Ligand code: SF4
């Protein structure tokens with residue numbers, strides 16, 4: 403197998419691109435895909451500070467690595483979910499990465515912010531752990547960015563994550579999720595920062611290869627609650643389709659973004675209010691995060 407760029411020995415074959423690359427040219431390919439994502443969706447400029455949400459996994463640390471090397475002014479945000487050893491280990495990976503690269507890392511503990519860690523929230527709400535966890539993460543990322551005066555939060559969602567989310571939304575025809583499925587969500591309220599996903603053009607396998615080649619020390623174990631998550635089942639289905647027909651995931655996601663998404667955008671914009679308690683954005687009067695915190699307070 404020869405590198406498409408230099409003709410040297412290839413280390414990775416990318417079937418969906420009908421190409422193979424040596425280690426150096428693969429890294430350049432990876433960076434180019436991130437540059438293209440940022441440019442195409444005007445995610446941020448070199449003058450804007452970017453808050454990078456890091457979990458300690460390969461995707462978010464690979465993203466942070468690229469953005470630092472590209473010269474962006476980044477701060478990491480680690481949300482400590484309080485999920486047993488998984489959180490202890492993943493926090494350690496983020497702290498070590500930040501220290502080695504000399505970049506600032508902000509840490510917020512869900513236990514402090516909501517009143518209980520994710521495993522307790524799961525018990526209190528009697529809902530799947532990812533429900534309270536996801537809500538808290540979205541809320542805390544936005545609030546942390548606002549408080550730090552940063553206009554944008556970047557997350558490490560990759561092509562596989564995005565295709566699996568889209569698959570789930572389509573399976574249930576979640577009409578409110580479909581228009582929000584985008585590599586870049588604009589700020590629609592002064593208290594909402596932009597949310598961007600610069601890795602949406604890169605597969606999980608590609609970010610794993612990049613992290614390996616860059617010698618990034620990341621947490622390999624998944625969150626223990628990920629096992630039962632439907633997103634994992636959706637990823638498996640999509641992987642089977644990808645095996646049979648390379649490029650299937652890419653076509654599914656990109657076809658939606660380019661052709662179908664505009665049709666799902668709601669004609670009238672949703673009215674956004676400020677939560678009477680915390681001042682963050684909500685469609686009602688008390689935001690979902692404050693309701694969750696109340697529920698936790700009543701039960702623990
Ligand atoms: S798998 Fe679920 S509980 Fe675990 S970090 Fe992800 S969203 Fe949170």
Ligand SMILES: [Zn+2]
Pocket residue numbers: 405406407408409410423424425426427
């Ligand atoms: Zn090469």
Ligand SMILES: [Zn+2]
Pocket residue numbers: 677678679680681682688689690691692693
């Ligand atoms: Zn609130």
